[in-house]
Amino acid sequence: MSALKKAPSPNPGNLLPASLAxxxxxxxxxxxxxxxxxxxxxxxxxxxxxxxxxxxxxxxxESDLVAVQQHRVQRLLQDLAKRLRPNALxxxxx
Numbered sequence: 404m405s406a407l408k409k410a411p412s413p414n415p416g417n418l419l420p421a422s423l424a425x426x427x428x429x430x431x432x433x434x435x436x437x438x439x440x441x442x443x444x445x446x447x448x449x450x451x452x453x454x455x456x457x458x459x460x461x462x463x464x465e466s467d468l469v470a471v472q473q474h475r476v477q478r479l480l481q482d483l484a485k486r487l488r489p490n491a492l493x494x495x496x497x
Contacts, residue, residue, distance in 0.1 A: 432475070
């Protein structure tokens, strides 16, 4: 969960409301699903794993996410990590 910690903000009132984050999360979820399904180490349309991870981290830092949204972000980061190391996760499950 350390990936979800927000950087201290000088003014917490500057965070975007959680209601605005849902649309971004929906988009990122669709893209991550298509990337994971592509099952390729190459970037999809020039946007690699680091790009999507940075989008997720920016969303966490800019928005006042509720618990459900934080779990969605965590799951997306895990999905991206699985794509990078698919065999490492299979070995730990065995």
